[in-house]
Amino acid sequence: MNKDTIEGQWKQLSGKAKAAWGDLTDDELTRTKGDAQQLAGLIQERYGRTREEAEREVRDFFDNNR
Template sequence: MNNDVIAGKWKQLAGKAKAAWGELTDDELTRTEGNAERLAGLIQERYGKTREQAEKEVRDFFDRNP
């Protein structure tokens, strides 16, 4: 899914993202605006994952939620 489509559908996907990464706040998810890099950075920081792990989780999330 391309970044424009993700940003456009982000309000719908934010709830699913909250379920997937419950430690992220609603404000943090809103600020990402569906930007995969920002979301991966938050996941990396909050969950102590490597950049590669966080990016893979985000890619998998967007692939499962077209």
């Protein structure tokens, strides 16, 4: 999924992201605007994942929610 598509559909996808990563707040998800790098950074920080693990989770999330 390309960056423009993700950002355009982020309002719909943010609900699914909230279900996937419940510890992230609505404000945090809104601020990312679908930016995969920002989302991975939040997941890394909140869940104690490595950068690679967080990036993989985000990539898998976007791939599964096309």
